[in-house]
Amino acid sequence: MPKTIMLLGSGELGKEFVIAVKRLGHRVIAVDSYDDAPAQQVADGREVIDMLDGNALDSLVALHQPDIIVPEIEAIRTERFYDYEKQGIQVVPSARAANFTMNRKAIRDLAACELGLRTANYRYAASLDELRAAVAEVGLPCVVKPLMSSSGKGQSTVRSEVDVEKAWNYSQSGKRGDIAEVIVEAFVAFHTEITLLTVTQKNGPTLFCPPIGHRQERGDYQESWQPCRISPEHLARAQEIAGKVTAALTGAGIWGVEFFLADDGLYFSELSPRPHDTGMVTLAGTQNFSEFELHARAVLGLPIPGIELLRAGASAVILADRAGVDPQFDGVEAALAEPGSDIRIFGKPVTRPYRRMGVALMSGAPGSDVESLKQQAIANAAKVTVQCEDAD
Numbered sequence: 001m002p003k004t005i006m007l008l009g010s011g012e013l014g015k016e017f018v019i020a021v022k023r024l025g026h027r028v029i030a031v032d033s034y035d036d037a038p039a040q041q042v043a044d045g046r047e048v049i050d051m052l053d054g055n056a057l058d059s060l061v062a063l064h065q066p067d068i069i070v071p072e073i074e075a076i077r078t079e080r081f082y083d084y085e086k087q088g089i090q091v092v093p094s095a096r097a098a099n100f101t102m103n104r105k106a107i108r109d110l111a112a113c114e115l116g117l118r119t120a121n122y123r124y125a126a127s128l129d130e131l132r133a134a135v136a137e138v139g140l141p142c143v144v145k146p147l148m149s150s151s152g153k154g155q156s157t158v159r160s161e162v163d164v165e166k167a168w169n170y171s172q173s174g175k176r177g178d179i180a181e182v183i184v185e186a187f188v189a190f191h192t193e194i195t196l197l198t199v200t201q202k203n204g205p206t207l208f209c210p211p212i213g214h215r216q217e218r219g220d221y222q223e224s225w226q227p228c229r230i231s232p233e234h235l236a237r238a239q240e241i242a243g244k245v246t247a248a249l250t251g252a253g254i255w256g257v258e259f260f261l262a263d264d265g266l267y268f269s270e271l272s273p274r275p276h277d278t279g280m281v282t283l284a285g286t287q288n289f290s291e292f293e294l295h296a297r298a299v300l301g302l303p304i305p306g307i308e309l310l311r312a313g314a315s316a317v318i319l320a321d322r323a324g325v326d327p328q329f330d331g332v333e334a335a336l337a338e339p340g341s342d343i344r345i346f347g348k349p350v351t352r353p354y355r356r357m358g359v360a361l362m363s364g365a366p367g368s369d370v371e372s373l374k375q376q377a378i379a380n381a382a383k384v385t386v387q388c389e390d391a392d
Ligand SMILES: Nc1ncnc2c1ncn2[C@@H]1O[C@H](COP(=O)(O)OP(=O)(O)OP(=O)(O)O)[C@@H](O)[C@H]1O
Pocket: 120, 143, 145, 149, 150, 151, 152, 153, 155, 185, 186, 187, 188, 189, 193, 216, 218, 219, 220, 221, 258, 269, 270, 277
């Protein structure tokens, strides 16, 4: 029997998920705050609502009566998910997971206080004055992030006291939803940053993908590569932590568990209860299942006989440089000319400075040097330029 899946958030990650579940025979209603979002272009139906409006969400759920609700972004009125679960709807990975990760405070307190995991030292602040006090306690440099935001929106690094007011104002302009409070984290001088894609199943053990390395700018990912070589001890510890956090949050699906590796060891950073942007590298065929196919199987309770690394890969983002409409992409042919190269253009209808519009992918033989694959992915991404019309 085909299931009806309601996807809440319809960006590039949702688009690949829709393709994966539709290949398995299911129907998707793709929801976002704007029309013609990437996943809506490949779904069976679409809806445009403010997902932070609980009543609007209730109405959509009543109208479409989905079997499964799959959140694709964080900024959703997730408190309502508990009710949907009571009504017998499967929420992915679970109402608790989506609700805890919507707000950095809930997940950080769970990880650091309840599970005792090592994180950057942190404080919360709900006003500029509280931010000054929090920065004084945490020390400089430190990172300020809205409690509700993603992809680095509203995030900045405070290097001296003169940055504090700017950081507060920036957090308020970049936050999602109506929560003004921010988290202030001590800056971790890591040498490596990884995403450990973790799959929890309805009937089966928790599975781990080979670690993905990545580099971020402005709090947003620029390149990722897989596998990222880390020591067996760090890998074992990261898997243990990912197993613990996902078990505490409950449910079935893929998770992107983020860690910093510094000279003094491993730090848990945060996690996404859904496919991770850095995991787009799996679209280069690095594994026997992409992160989207893994999510689809886990959500649908289908078997995952095992996760295997098939080849090495890298991804590099294609960004817009200004605001505009009707984006066109030059240089695609040149980017595809090299063996092992591929691209994904997401189909976002509008550009903004630094908005991610596509991704360049590179794959090589299993033992290839990921550093050179990364350099090739960066070069291919640079060949693709985004042209757009001025908005009226
Ligand atoms: N305490 C920290 N010390 C050093 N760097 C940090 C710290 N916190 C965040 N960063 C850097 O900023 C990036 C984005 O931070 P974080 O993952 O918390 O934000 P996000 O908005 O949730 O991003 P996303 O939604 O893309 O995962 C991190 O991947 C890391 O590179």
